[in-house]
Amino acid sequence: MTNAPRLVRLIEPLIRADFRDAITGDLVERFETDLEQRGAVVAQLRLWRESFMALRHFGRLTLPHRENPVRSFIADVRYGLRVLRRTPSFAVVCIVTLALAIGPTAAILSVVDPLLFRPLPYGRPDHLAFIWDRGGNGSPINTGYSTIEDVRTRSTTLSSVAAVARWQPTLSTPDNPERLYGARVNWNYFRTLAVPMMLGRDFTSDEDTQTGNTVLILGHRLWERRFNADSSIIGRRISLDGAPRTVVGVLPRDYDDVVTPNAEIFAPLGYVTSLAWACRMCRHLTAVARVRDDVPLERSRAELNQISAQLVAAFPKDYPSVGFYLAPLQQDAMKEARPALLAILGAVVLVLLIAVANVVNLHLAQSIRRETEFAVRTALGANGWRLVRQLVAEGLSVALAGAALGLGLARALVPALVSRLPATLPRRAAIHLEGGVVMTLALVSVAIALVIGMVPAIVARRRALYSGEMRSAARHGTGHARARAALVVGEIALALLLLCGAGLLSMSLVRLFDLDRGFDGHNVITMNFQSSGPAYPDNVAVLAARRRVLAAAAAVPGVVDVAAVTLLPLGGGLDRYGVMALDRPLDHPERAPAATGYRVVGDFLKTMRIPVLAGRDLTEADSRDTVANPVVISASLAQRLWPGENPLNKRMRIPNSRRAASTVVGVAADIRQRSLNDDDARAFYYPEEHWIFPLNSAVLVARVNGNPAAALHAVRAAVASVDPSQPIIGVRTMDDVVSRSTAQRQLALLLFVAFAGLAVLLSAAGVYGVLAGSVSERTKEIGVRTALGATTRDTYALVLRRGLAMAGVGLLLGLAGAVATTRYLQSLLFGVAPTDPVVLFGAAAVLLGVSLLACLVPARRAARIDPMVALRE
Amino acid sequence: MDTFGELEQLVLLAVMQAADDAYGVVVQTAIRRKARRDLTLGTIYKTLSRLETKGFVTSELGEPTAERGGRAKRYYRVTAAGRRALQQQLSALRAMAAGLDIGLEVP
Numbered sequence: 005m006t007n008a009p010r011l012v013r014l015i016e017p018l019i020r021a022d023f024r025d026a027i028t029g030d031l032v033e034r035f036e037t038d039l040e041q042r043g044a045v046v047a048q049l050r051l052w053r054e055s056f057m058a059l060r061h062f063g064r065l066t067l068p069h070r071e072n073p074v075r076s077f078i079a080d081v082r083y084g085l086r087v088l089r090r091t092p093s094f095a096v097v098c099i100v101t102l103a104l105a106i107g108p109t110a111a112i113l114s115v116v117d118p119l120l121f122r123p124l125p126y127g128r129p130d131h132l133a134f135i136w137d138r139g140g141n142g143s144p145i146n147t148g149y150s151t152i153e154d155v156r157t158r159s160t161t162l163s164s165v166a167a168v169a170r171w172q173p174t175l176s177t178p179d180n181p182e183r184l185y186g187a188r189v190n191w192n193y194f195r196t197l198a199v200p201m202m203l204g205r206d207f208t209s210d211e212d213t214q215t216g217n218t219v220l221i222l223g224h225r226l227w228e229r230r231f232n233a234d235s236s237i238i239g240r241r242i243s244l245d246g247a248p249r250t251v252v253g254v255l256p257r258d259y260d261d262v263v264t265p266n267a268e269i270f271a272p273l274g275y276v277t278s279l280a281w282a283c284r285m286c287r288h289l290t291a292v293a294r295v296r297d298d299v300p301l302e303r304s305r306a307e308l309n310q311i312s313a314q315l316v317a318a319f320p321k322d323y324p325s326v327g328f329y330l331a332p333l334q335q336d337a338m339k340e341a342r343p344a345l346l347a348i349l350g351a352v353v354l355v356l357l358i359a360v361a362n363v364v365n366l367h368l369a370q371s372i373r374r375e376t377e378f379a380v381r382t383a384l385g386a387n388g389w390r391l392v393r394q395l396v397a398e399g400l401s402v403a404l405a406g407a408a409l410g411l412g413l414a415r416a417l418v419p420a421l422v423s424r425l426p427a428t429l430p431r432r433a434a435i436h437l438e439g440g441v442v443m444t445l446a447l448v449s450v451a452i453a454l455v456i457g458m459v460p461a462i463v464a465r466r467r468a469l470y471s472g473e474m475r476s477a478a479r480h481g482t483g484h485a486r487a488r489a490a491l492v493v494g495e496i497a498l499a500l501l502l503l504c505g506a507g508l509l510s511m512s513l514v515r516l517f518d519l520d521r522g523f524d525g526h527n528v529i530t531m532n533f534q535s536s537g538p539a540y541p542d543n544v545a546v547l548a549a550r551r552r553v554l555a556a557a558a559a560v561p562g563v564v565d566v567a568a569v570t571l572l573p574l575g576g577g578l579d580r581y582g583v584m585a586l587d588r589p590l591d592h593p594e595r596a597p598a599a600t601g602y603r604v605v606g607d608f609l610k611t612m613r614i615p616v617l618a619g620r621d622l623t624e625a626d627s628r629d630t631v632a633n634p635v636v637i638s639a640s641l642a643q644r645l646w647p648g649e650n651p652l653n654k655r656m657r658i659p660n661s662r663r664a665a666s667t668v669v670g671v672a673a674d675i676r677q678r679s680l681n682d683d684d685a686r687a688f689y690y691p692e693e694h695w696i697f698p699l700n701s702a703v704l705v706a707r708v709n710g711n712p713a714a715a716l717h718a719v720r721a722a723v724a725s726v727d728p729s730q731p732i733i734g735v736r737t738m739d740d741v742v743s744r745s746t747a748q749r750q751l752a753l754l755l756f757v758a759f760a761g762l763a764v765l766l767s768a769a770g771v772y773g774v775l776a777g778s779v780s781e782r783t784k785e786i787g788v789r790t791a792l793g794a795t796t797r798d799t800y801a802l803v804l805r806r807g808l809a810m811a812g813v814g815l816l817l818g819l820a821g822a823v824a825t826t827r828y829l830q831s832l833l834f835g836v837a838p839t840d841p842v843v844l845f846g847a848a849a850v851l852l853g854v855s856l857l858a859c860l861v862p863a864r865r866a867a868r869i870d871p872m873v874a875l876r877e
Numbered sequence: 878m879d880t881f882g883e884l885e886q887l888v889l890l891a892v893m894q895a896a897d898d899a900y901g902v903v904v905q906t907a908i909r910r911k912a913r914r915d916l917t918l919g920t921i922y923k924t925l926s927r928l929e930t931k932g933f934v935t936s937e938l939g940e941p942t943a944e945r946g947g948r949a950k951r952y953y954r955v956t957a958a959g960r961r962a963l964q965q966q967l968s969a970l971r972a973m974a975a976g977l978d979i980g981l982e983v984p
Contacts, residue, residue: 023922025938029948030901030918037902057919 009035015055020062027058080397087398094370095402098363102406102452104762105352105359106445107413112352112755113441114418115425116345118434124334125258125434127198128297132333134263135165135291135308140324144331148322149275149282151315152291155328158311161304165293166193167273168263172701173244174536174731175230175269181731183534183701184226186269187261193270194221194255196294204238204253212272220244221253223261223268225433244269245700246537258434262337263292265430284315284322292333305330337430343831344752350828351505351759354498356448361491361498362766363402364456368488369777371395371460396457403449403456411442424754426747428576463487485778489810492770496814496851497821499763503847504822506756508833511843513753515835516746522675522685523573524613525738528705529712530572532734533723536700546698547605549726553704554606556722562709563719567606568702570692572738573677574745575703583688585645586655586665599641599686600677601658603695609636609672611707612738619652619670626669627691634690635666640674641686658688666690679745681834705738712737752832764851767814768858775807775862786866787874799867807859808852815848822847881931881962887912888924889963892934892953900939900950925953933959 009032016028031054038047060074088095123129135155136144149167156165171186191212194201202224210216220242222231231237241248249271261267275282295304308328316323338345371378378391386394414437422435463484535549550568558566571577582596590596602608609621617639626634635656642651655665666688674685692698704723708715720735736744743750779786786799794802826838836843881889891907892899901918904925908914928934939950955963 023926023951025941025948026901026951027918027922029942029945029950030905032945032948033902034905034918054917054919057917058922059919061919061923 009051011051011055015059018059018063023062027062031055031058077393077397080394081401083394084398084401088401091370094366095405098366098402099405099409101359101362101366101766102403103409103413105356106407106410106448107417108755108759109352109356109448110411110414110437110441110445111417111421112349113444114414114437115421115435116349117438117441118431119338119429120334120342120345122434124262124431125199125260126333128294129334130332131295131297131301132197133293133295133301133304134329134331134333134336135293136329136331137287137323138312138325138327138329142325144329146287147289147291148284148286149279149289150277150284152289153277153282154315155291155293155308155311158314159304159307161296161299161307162293163296164192164196165291166190166196167275168193168290168292169273169288170264171267171269171271173269173271174246174534176243176246176537176729181729182230183532183731183733184269185264185266186271187264187267188271188273190273193292196292198294199255199259201253202256203235204251206253207272212274214274214276217272217274218249219252219272220249221255221270222251223255223270224257224259226268227254244271246539260431260434262333262430263290265337265428265432284319293330295330301330301332341426341429341748343828344748347505347829347832348752348755351502351756354502355759355763358495358498358763358766360452360455361495362770363406363452364459365488365491365770365773367395367399367456367460368463368484368491369773371463372484372777372781392458392462395460396453399455399457400450400453403453406452407445407449411437411445414441421751424747424751426751427744459487485774485781488774488777492767492774492810493814493817495763495767495770496811496855497818499760499767500815500818500847500851501821501825502756502760502763503851504818504826504844505829506753506760507843507847508826508829508836508838508840509749509753509756511836511840512832512834513746513749516680516749519676519680521574521680521742522614522673525742527709527712528612528707528738529716529719530575530703530705530734530736530738530741531720531723531732532701532703533732534701534730535727536730539727539729540700543698546700547692550605550692550698550702552726553723556726557704557706557719560706560715560718560722562715563706564709565607565611565707567604567608567611567705568692569605569608569705570601570603570699570702572703572705572741573600573602573675574679574742575734576745578677581658583641583645584657586657588645597641597644597686599638599644599688602687602689603692603699604689605692605702608689608705611705612675613707614675615673617671617673618650619668621670622689622691627693632669633664633666633694634669636670636672636689637668638672638674638685638687640684641688642668642671644686656688658690658694666694680742703734712739749832764854767851768854771807771810771855771858772861774810775803775859776865778806779803779862779866782866783869783874786869787871790869791871791875796867799869800863803863803866804856804859807855807863811852811855811859815851818851819844819848881928881933881966884916884920884924885928885933886963886966887914887916888921889928889933889955889959892925893955893960893963897952899953904953928959929953932956933962 012028012031012035016024019027031051034054035047035051038050042050056074063074124132126132134144135147135152137147137151139145147167152165152167155162159165167190169188171188173184173186175182175184189207191207191209194206200206201221204221207219207221211219222237227233227237237251237254239250239252241250243249280286281288293304295301305328308330309326312323312326312328316326335342381391381394418435418437422432425432533553535546535553540546540549554566554568557563571579578600579602580598581601583599584590584596604622605627607621608614609616616636619636622634622636635658637645637651637656645651645656646654651668651671654668656668657665672687672689675687676682677685677687692702704719706715706719708719716735716737720732723732724730786794786802789802790799822844823839830838887908888904891904891911894907894911895903901921904921905916905918908916908921925934925936929936934953934955936951936953939952941947941949
């Protein structure tokens with residue numbers, strides 16, 4: 005009871021001393037009673053009203069004039085609203101302009117904040133870091149389990165280290181099988197992150213073994229989606245990949261895995277160092293570490309490098325180079341998205357600046373019309389401060405209305421943005437329009453109000469002081485005109501920056517899509533299917549099922565070629581292996597060149613139309629050939645393994661293959677694998693049967709005649725008919741797969757185009773506004789000129805010269821700005837320099853053209869001025 | 878002699894109703910219950926301090942109370958002058974209403 009609401013404590017010192025105790029005490033009492041009788045919302049609303057009125061009648065602060073500030077501010081706002089109501093179109097234009105900029109700003113802030121700025125939802129997130137091995141070329145790579153175990157035992161600066169492996173189990177229910185995204189983790193994973201369970205318990209160390217590994221932890225969303233948020237789930241056995249596991253815990257709602265984005269189901273890893281796949285070279289694990297609270301990251305980093313040096317000395321063949329990376333969790337998880345997000349944030353801030361400049365400009369024009377009013381008020385004793393306050397109050401009405409409308413817009417924009425973010429981006433679920441963003445916007449609105457109130461006020465005040473009498477506005481227009489022209493110049497410069505950005509990004513995308521991918525994805529459809537569970541006990545059964553799926557798909561009318569492959573090029577993940585030429589033994593096998601292995605069933609190269617440059621494609625017989633073990637390699641792998649030689653019939657070794665060595669029977673053209681802009685095309689294709697065990701899941705690729713989108717459904721149905729209990733995911737055309745691989749660029753481009761469009765529109769409106777204003781101010785002058793013999797052409801020139809001068813200065817400034825800033829887009833660009841002259845001057849030309857159009861309307865109006873009418877006025 | 882407006886009338890009556898326990902919230906609650914008028918505390922204290930200036934009420938600070946976070950209440954009491962003024966005003970009202978069918982005829 006004694007704990008007064010914050011609002012009361014806030015206003016308490018502002019209440020007149022003789023009534024302070026009585027009133028604030030009553031406010032508290034009233035609030036408590038209302039809370040009990042009417043509920044929190046009503047109580048809160050009433051408290052606001054009570055506090056406001058208490059301040060109004062008993063506020064302590066008074067100005068020199070002895071006027072009550074709250075009361076006179078209300079009067080100002082009321083007056084401002086009346087002014088706005090008198091000129092509704094002016095108010096609407098200002099509010100909509102601001103909303104169009106504030107909406108996207110709020111939406112982008114909502115997206116960027118949880119991704120880049122808000123701390124991750126773990127305990128002491130600043131002490132969490134990834135540990136990466138160092139690859140041959142110095143880049144960070146995954147680690148093997150034995151390495152992680154060694155770091156764990158030798159380090160004194162890390163309080164814990166946990167290994168994480170991706171995991172995509174199938175939730176086997178008879179009616180609705182689903183492939184889930186998850187992770188296999190060391191038992192101390194959630195302890196390392198310092199995340200407590202919402203329900204049940206965390207893993208224990210004896211569950212992180214090969215025998216004890218029969219438990220599960222569910223993510224909150226999965227628990228709601230598939231188990232109806234049932235709290236009795238703890239202890240229940242559910243079937244994953246056909247095997248039962250016991251649910252022991254459910255994660256809290258705000259848990260969000262940035263190590264394996266989208267993971268919502270977790271099982272213990274169950275590794276020991278003696279396992280074949282726990283070796284140092286078996287680099288398929290991600291290591292997450294917590295640095296001790298009292299240890300700075302730097303010290304831990306130094307210690308890890310010492311440990312690395314010891315390990316490399318002990319196992320020189322297992323490490324390509326010395327050193328570990330200790331990378332802060334949030335920074336590292338976002339390192340790919342960061343430049344794009346910051347560029348987009350920068351772009352939207354530019355849009356906001358342009359919008360504010362535009363609204364200030366409108367207010368300046370408006371204040372010319374109100375000059376007489378200001379002069380009267382000054383004559384009646386209003387000092388400059390009073391006028392400024394008046395205009396700020398008006399500005400606040402406009403800014404807050406714009407912010408409110410903008411927030412509505414942002415509510416619609418945020419989900420649209422989230423749906424376009426790359427699927428691999430972590431923290432997507434944390435993106436909402438949050439209170440923090442709303443607060444930021446409120447502050448921004450106040451700042452905007454100050455600007456749109458102050459600028460005209462300063463000009464108005466200066467002139468009210470100097471002129472001292474009421475005059476027609478036209479004679480004093482120069483100060484205003486200069487301020488307005490400066491604003492428009494600024495708008496044009498900023499708009500050019502955005503336009504250059506949009507141009508560079510679209511040029512990059514065009515170049516990317518123009519690239520020869522090495523395969524023809526048109527008319528190809530793809531889907532991920534699976535054969536797991538008790539019905540597929542061994543390799544034979546899995547492979548037989550795969551062939552049945554291919555046969556079913558091939559039987560669909562319109563399907564020309566089909567194949568199954570372990571992973572799709574440009575599909576987001578690659579299987580990389582170090583491969584060796586048998587006739588060229590390496591001193592350092594750990595430095596064997598990495599290449600992507602595609603294990604195929606059926607005619608993969610033919611289906612994807614990947615040309616065979618030499619030798620032949622794989623055939624059905626190759627899968628049974630246990631002597632030669634045929635393999636097809638890409639041209640760049642051939643070049644790397646046997647530079648300048650004929651690779652055909654040469655032998656190479658693929659690690660973990662069931663066969664001793666493979667014989668090159670063909671050379672295929674290079675294809676784009678990781679992304680359109682990554683030209684590492686080393687690849688090899690070989691039959692799934694040669695691998696130690698077939699993967700339970702595979703990607704079907706099917707080439708169809710005609711529209712691939714139309715055939716999707718029929719092919720999916722055919723695949724499902726083989727075993728309806730198996731989930732099918734990722735049903736899409738290959739074109740779609742390619743397009744998705746550029747999701748981040750496309751989103752950046754879309755936003756830049758939208759922002760640039762808005763910016764160009766606003767600055768054109770600015771040019772138009774200034775010229776139209778000057779034409780109507782100079783009606784008489786133009787009339788005189790016409791009467792004295794000026795031609796239509798002269799009049800056009802008069803107006804156009806002024807407009808183009810503004811545009812020209814703006815464009816020059818903008819070009820200079822573009823040269824200075826477009827390099828921040830570098831990571832998003834491809835095949836185009838940040839200062840590409842074609843793009844920069846092209847953008848300038850577009851903007852010049854638009855400005856010219858904006859000049860023409862007022863110029864035409866000027867040319868039509870009838871001298872007789874103008875002079876008579 | 879000072880007269881007063883409707884607001885002052887309501888507040889004065891409410892103070893009388895509350896007898897020894899007349900402070901802001903009590904006055905506000907009484908007016909809300911009986912007169913169905915939702916006045917804010919700020920308005921009520923403003924009216925009370927006006928009445929005090931006219932000499933119709935007096936006020937004194939009470940002891941600090943724990944349930945209000947150690948804040949004291951300000952208690953009001955109607956003076957003899959206030960009582961007289963109220964009587965005059967109400968009897969004037971009654972006299973004017975006599976004979977009219979507006980629910981005020983019966984004393």
